[in-house]
Amino acid sequence: MKLLLLNPNTSTDVTHLMMGVGQRAAASGTELVPCTATRGVPYIATRTEAQIGGAIALEMLAERHTKVDAAIIAAFGDPGVFAARETFDIPVVGMAEAAMLTACMAGRRFAIVTFAQALGPWYEECVRDHGLWERCAGIRMLDAPFQAISEVGTEKEDLLVALAQRAIVEDEADVLIFAGAPLSGLAERVADRIPVPVVDQVVAAVKQAEALVALRLRKATAGTFRRPAAKPTIGLADALAARLEHRDS
Amino acid sequence: MKLLLLNPNTSTDVTHLMMGVGQRAAASGTELVPCTATRGVPYIATRTEAQIGGAIALEMLAERHTKVDAAIIAAFGDPGVFAARETFDIPVVGMAEAAMLTACMAGRRFAIVTFAQALGPWYEECVRDHGLWERCAGIRMLDAPFQAISEVGTEKEDLLVALAQRAIVEDEADVLIFAGAPLSGLAERVADRIPVPVVDQVVAAVKQAEALVALRLRKATAGTFRRPAAKPTIGLADALAARLEHRDS
Amino acid sequence: MKLLLLNPNTSTDVTHLMMGVGQRAAASGTELVPCTATRGVPYIATRTEAQIGGAIALEMLAERHTKVDAAIIAAFGDPGVFAARETFDIPVVGMAEAAMLTACMAGRRFAIVTFAQALGPWYEECVRDHGLWERCAGIRMLDAPFQAISEVGTEKEDLLVALAQRAIVEDEADVLIFAGAPLSGLAERVADRIPVPVVDQVVAAVKQAEALVALRLRKATAGTFRRPAAKPTIGLADALAARLEHRDS
Amino acid sequence: MKLLLLNPNTSTDVTHLMMGVGQRAAASGTELVPCTATRGVPYIATRTEAQIGGAIALEMLAERHTKVDAAIIAAFGDPGVFAARETFDIPVVGMAEAAMLTACMAGRRFAIVTFAQALGPWYEECVRDHGLWERCAGIRMLDAPFQAISEVGTEKEDLLVALAQRAIVEDEADVLIFAGAPLSGLAERVADRIPVPVVDQVVAAVKQAEALVALRLRKATAGTFRRPAAKPTIGLADALAARLEHRDS
């Protein structure tokens, strides 16, 4: 099967990082197809960037959805995931969603640890949007500048581990999630320094996308995720406009 | 004071309709400044259209925010409102938010009545995003095609009143909101046929924007609605890019 | 329009303070009509005082409701507001309710800061009664005696600002409300020392009452806020008894 | 032990009815002391009447609290119960509270069935105030006039049983509560026609008051139910004023 690893950020280095982690975890027979946003911001971190980045994710999906079996919105925070699930026929999974739902099977409450203060409010809204706030022990963020976005996981490794350890003790977390695309792969490197299970967001997303494909779920034609009726559009990216106007099928 | 009445849809007829209702309700000294999206869809009705429309609303605000005292996102569902509140310095109010919060002062639970089935799931998510689900008695939608979007309130007037009456009896609503920009002004026409207070979404939005200006609220420099730090962008609309990159001040 | 500024406490100094703040914020054409309780306590601070003060507020409204267009229950905690909304035909808004709902349009979570420990539990119940606990970042109270109730806002200004600053940092508040009638006007004086928007309770209440009048809401004849049926009474204040027995219309 | 059966309504017939039911259920050694409001309304049914009736209940308690070991606020809806618990030293239990908490030990969800449409909204707020909404299967009300308030339980017996049966089937209730002082004693008469346990409100209140006395609970001097500090009052009933001003001890 082919899984689109859709990075709605413009950082190809981060896409590369996630591809490495994801491909190692994929089942034999699963091919990850990377794509990186060509417009937007290097890494989405605020409500505003998520609003824009989610729309860009839809443009990217509109161009590629027919060529893959499922797609991963590969930014923690899941910009555009509910819209994508509504508009396209293939399964679409958010990286935050995949990590959180998987974490639920490894304990009662998961903690989220990330590398920048700015990400906290957006992540909190993401947890709430998925109805999982009750299962979240808390969100903890580093508060210091970093060098390169794609290497923040290496640069801040010790600080992130320390933050994780505090989340476990002070927030009573049973499971840990390192959140934010640049932290992909960190779980594996530091698992033995953290006394609870650590869920890697990319691995979780790949396995969940594989699960959805294995279930051979049909596209809804009823309920709130049926494809919206055709509607005229003005000034939108070509493939997305075609999809919304039902000119693509 | 000047209030931007920002219609993130492309229907100028609907903008015109809202301007009429809004201007009649405005205080002396309040000037409504209309603007209508030049790209997007005629009327936002789904998660996908809200994702895109919210991003378009940000583009529109980026061009005009320095010329007004506050802005109204004049689409029930409030596409982009939290992002706008974060990124711009002026008060920004959503039309759904204004109607719902106002309705809270007229009863325990408000019902939302609208003209199209497709709007229901999006509106429900909007109510939940504002943390007001507990105050919502229910959402009821007509389920029949209509002629022209800007005249659906006239065409379906009797059916909408009947739906409102059912919401009051069956859902135990204390207050009623006719939701969706094309229904602006309907409240006034049918108030005497509905046995509970009816809140007009445009009137509520204008009065709430006036209230926020009267309070002379400062832009947050702390909390989750402080302006995000500057960040490089690629391929975004000029004014919005300038705002995100802090090249505008 | 005429708005009744109903102080259910017996402190005329505090009424005077609120009148000054409120009148400055009122639209041209809005006249505030003050009234102060002639029985009760100097300032309501507990469940017991709210139970009694709410009943007194109803007596006061029964005497004056026909002479004004709307009424403000001008005590944070809103004693009697739901009962008043049920029994009288004019819009009635609580000062806490107005401040909190307005604050919701300026951020995700508001903090409440007040001048006395005793007020905390009552305020918490008030926030919950309005269904807004999810939007409340927390309630913080000073814990020291003060000189005169009507001047506590001046006497404790620096301590209150410090408490507000802590609420923002430690409770992650986006908006601030100084709560308690004696703190009216404080927002304006200290806004530039507090890094988030500060909502003044009296200004909010005046603007919300103006909004409700502008909406020309009808009195409910259905739902849970319709006027209760006539019922015989014994030993109640004359005007209130007349209202409850439907002898007044 | 002596238990005050405090009827905040003016209907002595209803007090008499409750005394009969309560005394039969009391342990040997428990004496019920009746008192009936001498001002107020025949039966509290709305937010307004509860606001006033709760204040009257406080006046009544202020006159009698030193002569009994505990008190029952003997109106379903519990007017004034939290205020009373705060201001007086003896245990005070609400009749609704007692019935609902007891019902929780007999099933997952209890249904409330009562005799008048007007009572529904007030009862719902009461259930929510006690934090028990999740345990409530629903509230059902008859909707027809009745002859004498103290005999409504006999007059409508068959209709009330039918309503109870519907609540069990349609609302999935595990336990039933006939609510409203005039329905005291109904449980015993109809228990064999209802297929789930039926909790009598007066019996529950008497047994819960006995339990609280048996526990020999001290009056709180910390927490939110410690006695409020002394405060000057104007124009309140003598005994209540003395209690609030700490002139009584």
Place this chain on the structure above:
Amino acid sequence: MKLLLLNPNTSTDVTHLMMGVGQRAAASGTELVPCTATRGVPYIATRTEAQIGGAIALEMLAERHTKVDAAIIAAFGDPGVFAARETFDIPVVGMAEAAMLTACMAGRRFAIVTFAQALGPWYEECVRDHGLWERCAGIRMLDAPFQAISEVGTEKEDLLVALAQRAIVEDEADVLIFAGAPLSGLAERVADRIPVPVVDQVVAAVKQAEALVALRLRKATAGTFRRPAAKPTIGLADALAARLEHRDS
């Protein structure tokens, strides 16, 4: 009346301790009948032990339920209580349930204080299972080894009081519960060192069981606590198997 005091743990010393406390609080005419598990663990402290202990409690009840008027599951955490209530005809009350529901009548929020770290997560799940988390101020646990389980209340008395005092100040508790069967009787000894009401779990359980018997509640034949239909079993304890197969009646 006869009340079964069913200790699902194997510690007869703890049964003895609870019998002493319970018998002193029982009404004249109430006889407590003790029974102690003959298989299982000395004291249940985890989800696993509760899963097993709850099944053992059912075996114990199956042997004795016809000889008593009601039963108390005398382990805080209430292993098996919902199952027991479903399968047997007599009232069954959990010790945690009884303590918490009683505490609700003495304040807004109760704190739970116990003697071992391991008990916290199980107790939290118990509070949530009863739908009372909103009424719980927090759970605090000692974190040190102890000598004998039946004497931990004496050994750690001062530490437990100190923990209770912290819960009141830091968690804003109105009522206190010492939780865990070995702490039975502690409330009485230390009540004067704790500034809020302290509910003894055994006393509460005895009084609540007496209340349920006094209400003469019938066994449900509808709702979710009706007796399950007969079903064949393999390898279960004799009396329990007979009960499940309806061979016992």
Place this chain on the structure above:
Amino acid sequence: MKLLLLNPNTSTDVTHLMMGVGQRAAASGTELVPCTATRGVPYIATRTEAQIGGAIALEMLAERHTKVDAAIIAAFGDPGVFAARETFDIPVVGMAEAAMLTACMAGRRFAIVTFAQALGPWYEECVRDHGLWERCAGIRMLDAPFQAISEVGTEKEDLLVALAQRAIVEDEADVLIFAGAPLSGLAERVADRIPVPVVDQVVAAVKQAEALVALRLRKATAGTFRRPAAKPTIGLADALAARLEHRDS
């Protein structure tokens, strides 16, 4: 990898049915190892049977956990799953949990459809225990006797499909789950008659167990799912006793 498919019921036919469905969905390299309870009931359907069946599941796991990489509690309702996750070192996933969490990635709200009235209350408690009630559109049950438990899915196929269709229309479900081990495999047979995605519980459980193994999660040594300390036991099954007493490692 080896996955234990643990049926805590005594119906080997149902185990056989699940093995067929599960093995077809398993990745190459995944081997399902079946085991069926040798004591208990044919199919768990009530709180009581879940209490007992969960304890039996622990006994079964104690005997086999070292020989597999992960385990599935293969009864919808997940008896014993939290206890198992606490006590054993391998990942353990419940069949209901797996189905529900997977369904969350295919829509906003899932409906649960099952074959017997008795299962409803237990399933509701299961959904709540997992904190997913907000994501559940409702639970619908057939209400008629059936022939053989392992063939109820075939016998009632049309009725179950009709019930599913009603859940989608009336409960606004986005996703459907046929719940109860005997309905395994039904999803595939009827997917084209149901207009939303249908999640098969066994397929979901197998894929989720594979995902947890792929994540190589460590056993917690902190948090609430660390292995409980050793404790003496009496009269428990040998392997389980050894595990609880730490005699097994």
